[in-house]
Amino acid sequence: MPTNSTTKKDYRIIGFLLFLSLVPSIAGLVRIFQLTTGSGYTVENQRFFNDPIPVILHIIAVLIYSVLGSLQFAPGFRSRHLRWHRISGRILVFLGLLTAGTGLWLTWVYPKVPTDGDWLFGIRMVIGIWMLICIILGFVFVLQKNFRTHSHWMIRGYAIGLGAGTQVFTHLPWFxxxxxxxxxxxxxxxxxxxxxxxxxxxxxxxxxxxxxxx
Structure with a gap:
């Protein structure tokens, strides 16, 4: 039987990760609404309207990856629902690869916006490739039943996927x-x-x- 402390720890982990995902998720849903309704068109976001499918896929993948992933890293919840953990883990591998892949595609293909500096393209490419590596290695190690190393690489991949949530706070002092x-x-x-x-x-x-x- 799980202890109350374990249950409370689960709630704290899940709640914190969902909180970190909140602002990017809301912003992503607003972006999807704009793209599907044709509202909010500006010169800055023209690239999204010109080719909306990749960015919509990216937003949906990140949103589900963030929310579903929060349950994977709560130890008590995971141990009580191992079957669910395995099934959702396969979904998360796909979503993580889709998140990283579409992120790389958006960086490579979409035109640079005026607010981006000279370093951001390279940073995004490195981050996208690193996330791909983390997810792939996490999947390889679970196939080998090396669950400890699998967990470590999935933690790394999930952390990168939550980058947009932390960026809200790194931008806050500027605002x-x-x-x-x-x-x-x-x-x-x-x-x-x-x-x-x-x-x-x-x-x-x-x-x-x-x-x-x-």
């Missing part, structure tokens, strides 16, 4: 103290900081888990 939309190198650094923070948190979680088991 408060400077105002307006950041552009150029400051925007590149704030975007990179969101992924970097998630990367470091993921590595800390993995290190902590390894230290506890050793």
């Amino acid at each position: 408060v103290f400077v105002g307006g939309e950041p552009s150029g190198i400051p925007r590149d650094l704030m975007m990179a900081a969101g992924w970097l923070i998630n990367f470091l948190v993921a590595e800390w979680i993995i290190w902590k888990e390894n230290s506890f088991r050793n």
Whole structure:
């Protein structure tokens, strides 16, 4: 039987991950509404209206990946629902690959927007490739029944997938103290900081888990 403390830990993990996904999910749903209704057209988002399918696929994949993934990393919930964990895990592998793949496609094919600096293209390409590697390795290790290493790589992939949620907070000081939309190198650094923070948190979680088991 799971203890109350385990249940509370599950709620904290799931709640935090869903909270981190909230703003990007709302923004993504608004974007889908705009693209499907033809509203909110501007010069800045013209690229989405010109070729909407990839960005819609990306948004849907990220949204489901974020929400479904939050349940995978709650240890008590996972141990009580192993069959569900395995089935949803296969879905998450597909969604993670779709998230990374469409993200790379959007970066490579869509024209650069004026607010992007010179570094952001390269940063996004590295992040997209890293997420692909994490998901693929996570899948390979679960096939080999190396569940511990599988978990570590899936944590890394999920952390990258939640980058947009952390970027809300890395942009917040700019909005408060400077105002307006950041552009150029400051925007590149704030975007990179969101992924970097998630990367470091993921590595800390993995290190902590390894230290506890050793």
